[in-house]
Amino acid sequence: MSQTAGMNYKQCFTDAVVAALMALVVFGPIMGVVLDGYKFDIDFQRVAVIVALVFVGRLIMSYYFQTEKGKAMIFKYASNHDGVTVNPPHFKSKMIWVIPLVMIIGFLIPFVASKYILTVLILGLIYVLLGLGLNIVVGLAGLLDLGFVGFYAIGAYALALGYENLGLGFWSMLPIAAIAAAFAGAILGFPVLRMHGDYLAIVTLGFGEIIRLVLTNWVSLTHGPNGISAPLPTFFGLEFKRRSASGETFHEFFNLPYDSGYKYMFVYLVLFIVVWAVLFIKHRLVKMPIGRAWEALREDEIACRSLGLNHVLVKLSAFMLGASTAGLAGVFFATYQGFVSPSSFTFFESALILAIVVLGGMGSTLGVVIAAFCLTVLPEMLREVAEFRVLIFGILMVVMMIWKPRGLVRVTRNGFAAREGAVK
Amino acid sequence: MSQENILKVENLVMHFGGIKALNDVTFDIKRGSVSALIGPNGAGKTTVFNCLTGFYKATGGNIMLSANGKETSVIKVLGEPFMMTDFISPVAFIQRLKYKMFGGSHLVNRAGLSRTFQNIRLFKEMSVVENLLVAQHMRVNRNLMGGILNTKAYQLAEEEALERAFYWLGVVDLVDFANRLAGELSYGQQRRLEIARAMCTNPEIVCLDEPAAGLNPSETEALTKMIRVLRDEHKTTVLLIEHDMGMVMDISDYIVVLDHGEVIADGGPDDIKSNPKVIAAYLGAEEGEEVTL
Amino acid sequence: MDIVLQQLVNGLTLGSVYGLIAIGYTMVYGIIGMINFAHGDVYMVSAYLTAISIALLTFFGVQSFPFIIFGALVFTIVITGAYGWVIERVAYRPLRNSSRLSVLISAIGMSLILQNYVQLSQGPNQQGVPTLLSGAFRFYVGDGFVQITYMKVMILLIAFTGMAVLTYIIQKTKLGRMCRATQQDRKMASILGIDTDKVISSVFVIGSAMAALAGVLVTLDYGAFDFYIGFIMGIKAFTAAVLGGIGSLPGAMLGGIILGLSESLFAGLVSSDYKDVFSFSLLVLILIIRPSGLLGKPAVEKV
Incomplete structure (x- = not known):
């Protein structure tokens, strides 16, 4: 030998x-x-x-x-045994020092960075949000959702349509869009999630396509391929336009010269806060019963059922939470672009988000954040490789699955201190 | 609970396509007993188990579980097909629709029956404690807001769940392995962990599918003791499938023998030992031949 | 009336094409239990290969239609088969013992690779082939007429011949026996001395060859194609495979034809903008109502 x-x-x-x-x-x-x-x-x-x-x-x-x-x-x-380790009890992550630092830097960036860098960062943060959402679905619950872009589109169009038809602005549409996306996830997921896992992938793929086709063809509502404009967020009712038909604008109120960069600064800051909130919620969720149930379901569905877990509802909760995160991301995408059209929501977007999750590591939050920035910001910076982007994503997926199916960042689990046992 | 029998199986029939795995199986399990289901390979023991625990939908017959203070029909909670009469009676229709939409084997567990598996099914990439915490899913505080904001009530519920988990780890002698991945444990440890996990759902009856398979004699000895603890200290009824006759005869109060999908004998260990039908089924022996089990 | 008949004719040819592609899905699913996401893109590659072979043949002075179509068929089927083999070898075989999720993601990766590779090699624009066979049969029905082009007749003939040959291979030959044995129980088959890796490879080659057959026929009939056609075609063929019962060969063909007919009727009578939406919704509905499909066996969960 x-x-x-x-x-x-x-x-x-x-x-x-x-x-x-x-x-x-x-x-x-x-x-x-x-x-x-x-x-x-x-x-x-x-x-x-x-x-x-x-x-x-x-x-x-x-x-x-x-x-x-x-x-x-x-x-x-x-x-085939690699990747997962259990932390000792009372383990203190070094992230405790990193997180406040990143937070402070993140808050200061918009005041120093150029408008271009800010837009790139906003895009990166949107993909962080998308990656986190899909990571709940794929990484934690083990459900392959290939129509994730559908929920993203629902969020984006919810903002644009809500503004055009109901006169609702960014702030009221933000929660509504998340709920609408979650609701769409529930309608799609409830019948489909009781089926064998592989079918879910293709049904969600079809769903993403259906959403795009409906957005393209339902011209009377969505203006078809021409797209539809979306509103900007307001700062306590103050708009970020040069001139406002209704009342004062942001720069007039604060006696500043008009600068189109303000709106990006504001979108960035709001998005930054939302991303941290989602990060925090996800951090808590994995430690909570529901998070444990998701992972258990990924490991062994039959065992879960034998323990009294309703596998359909547990999966559905992951699916809906993922969808609502995508809905949030969609709202930010629409407001940042000021405009949405069906061409932003092709299968390539779903593939990109999946690549983020695969590269970052299934279930790893930090990995997903890093991967989201790498996969969105790098191609922006290196324009020459942009046309090879999809090819690289594809190769990445195949290679990662063969080489490190758990992703690049090690997945760790919480340890629990031993204690006196008791049955009440 | 006044009822003497925790589980009643009546005329259970199970067909897979054209194959009749079970033909008319009937037996009762007494509350607080240790019962065993034995029989030669292919007799249909695991099929009975899967019907009892709601993983197979029986073709015919009835299974009644009386635990947690109520009677549950295992077949009904799995969701039956609609019948013509349902469309006349809205109550029956809604109930059937409810079980069709939300029914399934998890309801059997919630009704007070838990099980282990012949091919161990642990959450291999989760830690040992987490395996036990998942099993307590129905008992812990599942309030989303409470968990995200980490409220007092949530922390208390988690602490209680951890205490219960460590209690059961103590029973199965795995406290030192609490923070290991379940997949890293040895075979015998995994079997014990699976029993602990089943017990964490607080069942009144626990079904063990070949718990001693692959264990060495001293581990089997320990398992026997553990099953007695379940029965005597926790008032849990135990139903097991087992091939280790020494253990079955040692531990069981009541034995059901299956062959070719039918019950050929039932009774205490001594009756079974001397039953000629059982001996013939096991050894394929001619009647009258001298065989000892 | 004439619209319905016309759509039925169109649907039958479309359905036979779906059936050919669905065979690849259903065979691969039957043998290793995975959805080969890259299959639709294998079909797309075969469309390019068809155009390339026709361009090459005309360049070398082959003018007669039978020679061109024969040459295109052989060239496309052989090379697409090689694609099937390579895809399996590179993206799926190393993952034989991995989780299903890993294999699925790898398959999606392969699909992206194929799309982008073709786009980079051949450019993003739509490509086409010249019309080689024109003319049609016309049948007058009442006031209108039903038209069946010679091309459509040829598609039906070749597609059904292809299906017949495949059925013969699976039912009568040694390779077919090995395939069926591996499908029933891979471990047992390998214990009995069947090289299951080889069988799996050959299933990929056969599936790709069938997709190539479909690719040649559709390209000749429709003329235009781009690097994105595999996506929609893939989902539809998968729908056909599920409709017929995934894992079942006759089911794939039947499912293809039913899907083709219903889609054509929907496009003709209701709306052609939403015909893809119709097909996808059909997929979801089948999976809810009868996940085992028309001819498939219900799966018994192993506990």
Whole structure:
């Protein structure tokens, strides 16, 4: 077993040749022959590069897995036990020092940062919110929701439609949108959640698409693909416009010169507070009976039922909470853009949110926050890779599932101090 | 509780497609007893168990559980198909609809019956204590606002749940492992943890599916003692499926023998030992051959 | 009247295409119990391969229609089959013992990879193939008429031939026997000396080949396609597979045809804007009312 001398170079080489041939067959036509109308252009170079990459990659992999280290790695991932640790009782997280620091910095940022950075940060925070919501559903309860963007859209359109048709502003629509999204989650979830888990994925996928199609086609209500405008939040009734038809505006009231940056500052600050509130609630939820029930359900549904847990209602609660978080995020997205259209809510958005959860780690809050910023802010900064974004998400999902299905951040569990047992 | 029998099984029938797993199984379990369900492999023991605990919907027959001060029909709470008469009587319709929508095996547990599984089903990536806390889900403070704001009432309820968890950890001798992941425990420990978890739901009857499978003799000995503690100190009725005849004969007050989906004998351990039908079923022996169990 | 008949004809061809793609879902689900999310995108890849093969064949001077269609079929089916094999090998085989959630996420990742890879290689614009076969049968009904293009007739012929060949393979050949055995009990099959990894790979290849067949036919008929078509087609074919009973081959074909017919009728008689909404709602309804589908067996939960 453990002789390094028995390295089988021939095996490595044949593996690599087979892989390269397969790459040639698979990549050759699609990458080598670029359609141009009914004609085509030939691009040998791309094919040669990719085939060479596959050849070298496979050679290295084959070689590595024959070394001691590689074998150990295969063994480690075959046994499938990694990631989760239990903290000792009375464990104090170092986050206690980090959190106030991050809070203070976060509050100061809008007063120093440029408008562009602020908009990027707002987008990042919106995705933090989305990631947290989906993390409850996928990471804690183990339900794969591929139509998460549907609830996001419901939140965003709730703000826009509520403003247009009912005259309701940002502040009244914020809770209403969350409730509306949760309600939509309940209607969809109740029949579907009693079924086998895999079906949920495809039904929610269909649901996300239905929402988008309805938003596109119901022109009389949503103005179809042209979109609809959404209101800005108000500061105790003061608007952030240059001029207001109804009463004073923010800059007039405080005797400031008009600056369109104020509205972003305000949206950022409100969003920042909401994100912290959601973080806190989620932090509490995992420790509460409901959070434990979600995780137990992810681990073993049958055992849960044998313990008296109504699996449908427990799943539904996770599903609805996730949906309402997405609804909140949708409201912020609409107000930040000032405009919503169906094209913002495609399956790619759902995939992006899922990638955040997968990369951040199922059930890990910190991981999701970091991943949300990495996946939204980095592509903004590096425009060149933007077109490869989806490809990278896809590769990330496959690689993460094979390599570290629990995500990059270690999941820890609370320890409990031993105590005198008693039955009352 | 005045009733003597905690569980009444009448004419239970279970078909899987064309296969008749159970044909007409009838038996009663006395309150406060330790009873065993035995029989050769494939006799339908686990099927009976799954029907009792609400994981299979029996094709026919009746199961009545009288615990927690009320009578529960296990078949009814799983949600029966609608009948024509329901559309005339709104009360019956609403009740059936309720069980159709919200019914299921969890109601059997809430009615006072809990179980363990033949292939251990723990929450492997949760800690040992958390496994026991999940089992107390129906008893703890589930108020969302209370939990988020961490109120006094919530803290008190959590503390009580933890105390109960540690009590049961003490009974099954796992206190030292409280903060380990359930999946890291040894096989015997996992079996014991599963029993503790079942007991945390505060059942009046606990069904153990092959609790001694894979245990060594000293562990089996400890398990026997534990089952006696459940019966004598906690007034819990115990129903078990077991292949270890030594243990079954040692511990049981009452034994039901199944073969080919039918009850072929029932009674105390001594009756069963000498029952020729049982011996024949177990050994496939000709009648009259001398066999000892 | 003529609208209904026309929509029935359209629905039948559409349904046979759904059926072909649904076969891939149903076979993979039957054998390893996972939803292969990337299957719709395999279909999308086959549409591109069809166009590429036609472009290549015409470039090399092949003019006659039978040769072109034969060449396109062989080229597309072989290479799409290779895609199926590679996808299984790269994204699913390493996860054979992982949780279902991991496999599903990996499948979604694969779907994204395929979409974006094709988009990057071939550009985001819509592509097309020239019309190779035109003309139609016309039947006069009352005042109007029903039109069946030659292309539609060919789709039906080839699709049903494909299904017949597949049924023969599964029912009569050694490979089919091994597939069925693996589907019943993977562990037992491997104990009996069946190389289950190979069987699973071959199921992916067969499923992809069927999707490729559908891809060639739809591309020739419809002409235009882009890198996004796999998504909608995938969900619809999955609906067909669920409708017929997932895991059941005849069910996939039947489900495909029923879905195709009902969708066409809905589009013709009610609203064509909402026809996708109709199909997805149908999926949800089936899952609620009869999750085992028309021909599927109800799953008994193992406790």
